[in-house]
Amino acid sequence: MKWLRVAPILLLIALNTLAHCLPLFVVALVKAVLPFERVRLACNPLLTGLAESWVAVNSAMLALFTRTRFSVEGQADLQRDGHYLVLANHQSWVDIVVLQKVFNRRIPLLRFFLKRSLFWVPVLGLAWWALDFPFMGRYTRKQIVRNPELGRRDMEVTRKACEKFQSIPVAVMNFVEGTRFTAEKHAAQSSPFQHLLKPKSGGVAFVLDAMGKGLNALLDVTIVYPKGIPSMMDLMSNRVPEIKVLIRQHPIPAELIGGNYQDDRTFRAQFQKWMNGLWLQKDADISALLAGRN
Numbered sequence: 001m002k003w004l005r006v007a008p009i010l011l012l013i014a015l016n017t018l019a020h021c022l023p024l025f026v027v028a029l030v031k032a033v034l035p036f037e038r039v040r041l042a043c044n045p046l047l048t049g050l051a052e053s054w055v056a057v058n059s060a061m062l063a064l065f066t067r068t069r070f071s072v073e074g075q076a077d078l079q080r081d082g083h084y085l086v087l088a089n090h091q092s093w094v095d096i097v098v099l100q101k102v103f104n105r106r107i108p109l110l111r112f113f114l115k116r117s118l119f120w121v122p123v124l125g126l127a128w129w130a131l132d133f134p135f136m137g138r139y140t141r142k143q144i145v146r147n148p149e150l151g152r153r154d155m156e157v158t159r160k161a162c163e164k165f166q167s168i169p170v171a172v173m174n175f176v177e178g179t180r181f182t183a184e185k186h187a188a189q190s191s192p193f194q195h196l197l198k199p200k201s202g203g204v205a206f207v208l209d210a211m212g213k214g215l216n217a218l219l220d221v222t223i224v225y226p227k228g229i230p231s232m233m234d235l236m237s238n239r240v241p242e243i244k245v246l247i248r249q250h251p252i253p254a255e256l257i258g259g260n261y262q263d264d265r266t267f268r269a270q271f272q273k274w275m276n277g278l279w280l281q282k283d284a285d286i287s288a289l290l291a292g293r294n
Contacts, residue, residue: 005065005237006236009061013058016061017123017124020050020053021126023050024050024051024127024131025130027047028129041167058097059101059104062097067241068243069241070101070242070243073247078103078219079216081169082107083170083214084107084108084215084216084217084219085172085217086107086171086172087174087175087220087221087278088220088222088223089196089222090181091180091223091225092225092230092231095175102247109131111133111161111170111172112128112173113161113172113173114128114134114136115136116135119135132164134158155206155262159206159210172207176275176279177200178197178200179197181195193283194283194286195283195286195287196279199275201271201272205256205259205271208252208257209261213257217249219247219248220247220278221245221246222246222248222282223244223245224243224246225243226290227241250278256274
C-alpha cells in the first residue's frame with residue numbers, strides 16, 4: 001500500500017522536474033554561448049523563476065498528498081531581493097524540502113554548496129550547474145593536511161561563487177554540521193550539544209570573507225521533527241504528522257568579516273566561539289520545540 005501512494009508522487013515529481021528543466025537548459029545554453037554581461041543579467045531571473053516554479057509545484061504536491069502540518073515561526077521582515085547567509089541543522093534529506101517550502105519566493109533562491117559528485121545526478125546535476133550552485137570537493141581534514149592544495153581548491157570555488165552571488169539576490173545555504181545528525185555520529189564526536197553535531201566554521205568564514213559586507217543578515221534556521229527524524233519515504237508516505245521550523249534573524253558581526261580564518265589563530269578562535277554560541281541557542285531551541293514550548 002505504501003508504494004501505491006508513493007509511486008504516483010514520484011512520477012509527478014519526475015514530470016515536474018522534466019517540465020521545468022528542459023526550458024531551464026535552453027536558457028542556460030543561451031547564457032553559456034553568449035557570455036556577455038547583459039545576456040547573463042537577462043538570463044538569471046528566467047533561470048531563478050523556473051527553479052522557484054519547480055519548488056512551488058513540488059510544495060503544492062506535498063500539501064495535496066500529505067497531511068503534514070508546518071509550524072513556522074520568525075518569517076517576518078524577509079526580503080525576496082535580499083542577500084542572506086542561511087544556516088540550519090541537518091538531520092534528513094527532508095530538511096531540503098522543508099527549507100525550500102518555507103523560503104520559496106520569500107527570500108532569494110537557496111544556493112547550496114554541493115559535493116562535486118552530485119554534478120552527475122541525472123537532469124538535476126545540470127540544473128544545479130545552470131543555477132550557479134557551487135560544486136566542491138568536500139575534503140576531510142586529514143586529506144587537506146596531507147595535501148593543502150585540496151583546501152585551497154575549495155576556497156577558490158567559494159570565492160568565485162560568492163563573486164557571482166554579489167550581483168544577484170541570493171541566499172547562500174550551509175548545513176554547518178557538514179553531515180546529517182545520527183546518534184552514532186553524535187557519540188563519536190563527543191558532541192557537547194544535546195541535539196546537534198559540532199558546527200564546522202570554515203565554510204561560513206569563507207563566505208563572510210568573500211561577501212560579508214554585501215549580506216543583509218544571517219538566517220539561523222532550526223528544524224524539528226517532533227515524532228522522530230523522517231526519511232523522504234516517510235514524508236511521501238504521509239508518516240510525518242508535524243514539522244516545526246524556527247527562524248532567527250541576526251546581523252552579520254562586523255568583526256567577523258574579512259578575517260583570515262585559515263592562518264590567524266586568534267580570529268579562528270573568535271569565529272568558532274561565535275558559531276558555538278549560535279549552536280548553544282539552537283540546542284536550547286530544539287529542546288523547547290520538542291517540549292512544545294515554542
